Amino acid sequence: EIVLTQSPGPLSLSPGERVTLSCRASQTVANSHLAWYQQKPGQAPRLLIYGAYTRAPGIPDRFSGSGSGTDFTLTISRLEPEDFAVYYCQQYGSSDSYTFGPGTKVEI
Amino acid sequence: QVKLVESGGGVVQPGTSRTLSCAASGFRFSTYAMHWVRQAPGKGLEWVAVVSYDGTKKYYADSVKGRFTISRDNSKTTIFLDMNSLRPEDTAVYFCALWAGSTGGGLDSWGQGTLVTVSS
Numbered sequence: 751e752i753v754l755t756q757s758p759g760p761l762s763l764s765p766g767e768r769v770t771l772s773c774r775a776s777q778t779v780a781n782s783h784l785a786w787y788q789q790k791p792g793q794a795p796r797l798l799i800y801g802a803y804t805r806a807p808g809i810p811d812r813f814s815g816s817g818s819g820t821d822f823t824l825t826i827s828r829l830e831p832e833d834f835a836v837y838y839c840q841q842y843g844s845s846d847s848y849t850f851g852p853g854t855k856v857e858i
Numbered sequence: 859q860v861k862l863v864e865s866g867g868g869v870v871q872p873g874t875s876r877t878l879s880c881a882a883s884g885f886r887f888s889t890y891a892m893h894w895v896r897q898a899p900g901k902g903l904e905w906v907a908v909v910s911y912d913g914t915k916k917y918y919a920d921s922v923k924g925r926f927t928i929s930r931d932n933s934k935t936t937i938f939l940d941m942n943s944l945r946p947e948d949t950a951v952y953f954c955a956l957w958a959g960s961t962g963g964g965l966d967s968w969g970q971g972t973l974v975t976v977s978s
Contacts, residue, residue, distance in 0.1 A: 751920065785964035787903070794953055794971060795895075795903060800964035807960055838903050842963060846917040848893065853902040 752777055752841050754851035759836075761856050767829050771854050773839035775820040780843035786815055786824045787838045789853075795838065799824060826856075834858050860884040860967040862954050867972030870944055878939040880954030880969055887935040888912070891957040893965060894928060894939050896950035904950070908957070909937060922948075944976045 753776040763769055773784065782802035787795040797806040799815035802822055812827040826833055839851040866878040880892070894906040907918045907928040916928050927940040937954055951973050955965035 783963060787965075789903070794968035795965070796968075797961065797964045797966045800958075800961050804962060806964065806966055836902075840903075840905070840964070847919075848905040848908065850903040850905055
């Protein structure tokens with residue numbers, strides 16, 4: 751089973767700042783099948799990025815994903831007030847397991 | 859638009875069983891895989907199980923393998939999670955989610971979740 755580790759948090763930042771979140775896999779994620787989600791308190795998660803770098807419909811272009819193999823990043827170019835949340839990565843490189851990372855909280 | 863509504867949560871005693879349901883609408887249900895994901899109070903997301911579009915393939919997290927069963931009824935556009943031998947550590951909000959309904963990957967639609975509390 752692939753284990754994902756993420757940037758330790760919480761990250762304390764200000765609106766307008768740039769932030770890069772990391773997600774590292776214990777083994778190669780096949781086909782860069784890596785997704786990122788945002789979750790706010792009391793809400794279901796929202797898909798941001800799939801396939802390591804493709805934005806989901808309706809996701810602002812200040813969100814970008816990159817990486818391959820075992821190392822992936824989510825970058826928010828300029829933090830908006832609504833971006834303060836917890837971010838999770840998920841790998842789906844193996845069809846029988848879809849593990850999540852532990853999450854990174856981005857706080858004001 | 860896609861709508862996923864979970865039901866069946868509640869307070870249950872350790873060692874007992876519970877079945878969760880997720881009613882889906884707004885998309886061609888029978889052509890998409892569906893997942894269950896859970897979140898213990900104050901904790902992160904944990905993937906639980908997936909069922910293929912036709913119900914023939916099912917995969918589980920190690921933490922629930924042998925105790926939980928995922929299934930679907932395409933005629934009723936509903937998925938289920940049969941949970942047996944429940945443990946306190948199964949206490950969580952259980953979300954159902956649609957795989958790649960409008961994207962090339964990822965869980966792109968989620969329900970609001972149903973809370974299962976396992977306690978004596």
